[in-house]
Amino acid sequence: MKKVTEAILRKDTTIAKVQFDREWFYSIKDMQDYxxxxxxxxxxxxxxxxxxxxxxxxxxxxxxxxxxxxxxEPLQDFRGSVSKKKMPGRGRK
Known part of the structure; x- marks a missing residue:
């Protein structure tokens, strides 16, 4: 991901934005593309x-x-990829 700050976003003319109630709001579509x-x-x-x-x-x-x-969250993408290895000799008899 790019290194982005709000100051950079405010100056960028390719992103539609509007100030409302003292806060800047940015177009979700434009931000996805950016x-x-x-x-x-x-x-x-x-x-x-x-x-x-x-x-x-x-x-x-x-x-x-x-x-x-x-x-x-750290390691979020790996949460489901860890497999449980069966230990020999620990099954049903």
């Missing part, structure tokens, strides 16, 4: 944004919500 990550687990809300001079309602989230979804 980070090349699946953000379907991010808590999002729909806000109006001006995109190409037209008002559209877009699913968006704060940078904190996006970061929270990107942080994975």
């Amino acid at each position: 980070l090349n990550e699946d953000l379907s687990a991010v808590e999002a809300l729909t806000l109006p944004m001006m995109i190409d001079g037209e008002q559209q309602y877009v699913r968006c989230a704060t940078w904190e919500d996006i970061e929270r979804a990107l942080v994975k």
Whole structure:
């Protein structure tokens, strides 16, 4: 994943964003493309944004919500891959 800060996101013109109630909200779709990550687990809300001079309602989230979804539990991907080895001589008789 890219090294990203909220300051970088605010300057990037390829990401649709809107300030609402003193917080910046970023388009989930644009952030998925920018980070090349699946953000379907991010808590999002729909806000109006001006995109190409037209008002559209877009699913968006704060940078904190996006970061929270990107942080994975250590070894999360390996949880199911550990197999239990049967010990010889420990079965039924």
